[in-house]
Amino acid sequence: MQACRAALSVLPVGSVFSHVTAAQLHGLPLSYAMEEDCRLHVTRPITSNRVRLPSVIGHRALHARRVVEIGGLPVVDLADTWVDLGELVGRGKLVGLDDLVVLGDACATRLGSRVPLIQACLLRNRPRGKRTLLEAYEEIRVGSASPRESLARLVLTRGGLPEPQLNEPIFASWDPGLLLGVGDLVWRVPTEDGGLLKVVGEYQGELFHSGDEQRRHDGIRGSGMACDGWDVQEMWNADLNSSQSRVSTLQRFAAALRVPSDCLRPQDVTPRFFSSHAIDQAIQREMQRSARS
Structure with missing residues (x-):
């Protein structure tokens, strides 16, 4: 939180903490890969210039996020943070399918329902990682404690x-x-x-x-x-x-x-990082490569 406070003094007006940084500030359970991400994730409206500062990852949002205050810091709310993390899904990236289920369980339990998560997802026009988010949503439940x-x-x-x-x-x-x-x-x-x-x-x-x-x-x-x-x-x-x-x-x-x-x-019963869609696409690519060789 100290790093966020220091950054806030130099960030442009309208910047909000998002993605992994928002998850950290909300106290959500993070995977080892997300915990190791020491960069600050900051979002601004798409009409604004992207934030370009050392150790800061700037995102631009087409759709408005709900914003809450945590310790005096502007932070994307729980449901929109869960959807934002779908942007970090994929090969070589930080977030996988099971991570979204675990995070979704934590968000849904705090919110008392998983409905706000799907509402936040569907309010956006083709958010990145949507297929993985929707697949994760099917396995999210209210009540998990860890x-x-x-x-x-x-x-x-x-x-x-x-x-x-x-x-x-x-x-x-x-x-x-x-x-x-x-x-x-x-x-x-x-x-x-x-x-x-x-x-x-x-x-x-x-x-x-x-x-x-x-x-x-x-x-x-x-x-x-x-x-x-x-x-x-x-x-x-x-x-x-x-x-x-x-x-x-x-x-x-x-x-x-x-x-x-x-x-x-x-x-x-094997843990899953990739969605079914991603796995199907990988199989299709491999079949196409085999057919050409």
Whole structure:
């Protein structure tokens, strides 16, 4: 924020902080590539000259952005920032499909709805990265509390499991006023015999959940849920950071939810940087090159 304050004194009137800089100022979860971008992103109306200053990336906007104030700085608002980041999608660029889902989850959760994101996108005339933004939008959900929760959900749902409720309060069946805990990913699945499968997926971040005191707290909470018929399945970083571990995690949750193995799509649990459209275009180009050779 100090760099933004210093830059604001020399920026032309009407400049607003945007793109990665706006995401940083909003406190949105950024990928490593975005965190490493130390440049300041600044947007002005398309009728204005592009900002040309050292360590500043100047953008010109055809369509007006909503602007909010953060610490006295003019910043593009959450929904328009999400759409702006679509401009940074592509080979060799900073932002990928899963990044837009994670960022979209964070924005939608703060806004209480994902609708403002699609509205901001559709208000623009062919924004750059639109195909990737629209594909990401289909997987954005309200309620995710962290980037790793979002990525864990993508692994499981892309792999063929039903959509969970996110950060859902779980009350005791014998006392609706007794809160047993809040589940990161919560499934309540009716069974053929009229019963109910109750499964909770808990993402345990190494930084917060590996200490002895927090592990005791997690154990007590998990035991309370288990006593009420909940199957508590933990996930750690190691369960998501390799192809084999992601498939194993998918199979473990599928068994808990009684999803048949032939309904699973283990080939789809790999993290995705490129949109389906970009992948299709790359395949077509490769086929054309092969045909010419």
